[in-house]
Amino acid sequence: MGMFGRIISGALLLAATACGSGSNAPPPKRTEFSVGWSIYAGWMPWPYAAQAGIVKKWADKYGLKISIVQINDYAESVNQFTAGKLDGVTVASMDALTIPAAAGKDTSAIITGDYSNGNDGLVAKGAASLASLKGRPINLVELSVSHYLLARALDKAGMTLRDVKTVNTADADIVAAFASPDVEAAVTWNPQLSAITAQPGAKLLFSSADVPGEIIDLLVVDTATLKANPDLGKALAGIWFETVALLQRQDAQGKAARAAMAQMAGASPEQFDKQLATTFFYADPKAAVAATASAALITTMTRVRDFSFSRGLFKGAASADAVGIGFPGGKALGDPARITLRFDERFMQMAADGAL
Secondary structure (H helix, E strand, O other), X not given: OOOOOOOOOHHHHHHHHHOOOOOOXXXXXXXXXXXXXXXXXXXXXXXXXXXXXXXXXXXXXXXOEEEEEEOOOHHHHHHHHHOOOOOEEEXXXXXXXXXXXXXXXOEEEEEEEEEXXXXXXXXXXXXXXXXXXXXXXXXXXXXXXXXXXXXXXXXXXXXXXXXXXXXXXXXXXXXXXXXXXXXXXXXXXXXXXXXXXXXXXXXXXXXXXXXXXXXXXXXXXXXXXXXXXXXHHHHHHHHHHHHHHHHHOOOHHHHHHHHHHHHHOOOOHHHHHHHHHOEEEOOOHHHHHHHHOOHHHHHHHHHHHHHHHHOOOOOOOOOHHHOEEEOHHHOEEOOXXXXXXXXXXXXXXXXXXXXX
16 A cells, blocks of 8 residues: 555454543643654655654644654554554554544544555456456455455456455565465555566556545544644644645655655655655645545445455444444434544644634
8 A cells, every 4th residue: 555554453452441541531731742654655744744844843833742753564553543652643544444443442534645546456467357366366465455455346347355265465475475476466555566566477457546535544633632632633734734735846845855755765766756656645635625525435434334344343343333433514424422433624624724
């Protein structure tokens, strides 16, 4: 996914600890916060903003101190957020639902940052079409966004996951696995996807560009913390939109910013530009608000939660409705009394209105 490991992990076991001490007292007002990130093209604006002084500028404006913390393992970053060790984290929408939200941690998605527009893909050897994969093994990180993408690809070809065999393969091993003769197909994300597609005989059969807007990357924060400290949401929105505007500039300053982000991502400027080309950024806050308030997001999250429930990712749940999801305008999916993932557009709207 551009990401080193958008994977579902044991965070659901944290349900007991994630719900807090059981007291109903609101959390105290604070001035120091931490936001975790992991390497992925869509999230490199965060560490760059810290390096370039943009984080300090916006934090100072609201009298805050915000630490942007790198976590080397993506799943670990989401687990740390779920356990309350981070106030916010960069996360894919599916993982926000299946890890913190499913564990009972009330989570607010305050920035809809980008969607994968070709950063994730299904690659096969000697297969002309999706239909020719019937009965064949497909290597991927099971229960990850790759698994969801495979389900969508098969659905579009009139097939289901029962028509193929999935082979759980770590993202760190998938490039080497694809090079071996017994591996026939794989689903993965960049940079691994580029390395696999470059191998002889490899053919890209389906990518996230075929389901635009479905694999969404977010910045989420703890809802109770945000409620007690709304200035945190304002500062984070200010940081994000200023930095993404810089990322998109075609002048020397934009080029320098992209080169710095590439270096932090362990990529060459050319490799990083290729990853950016398959990442659709909501650079304009108005577009970010529109995407978050759209009927399309509700459709996408219905697909995501139904897939997640069908794969057993809502532990002990009787139906997909067990984990409630809230949207702008008071709309909701699932149990309205148990909403633990909230798409909160207020801070993006403030950015759009020039009110930060």
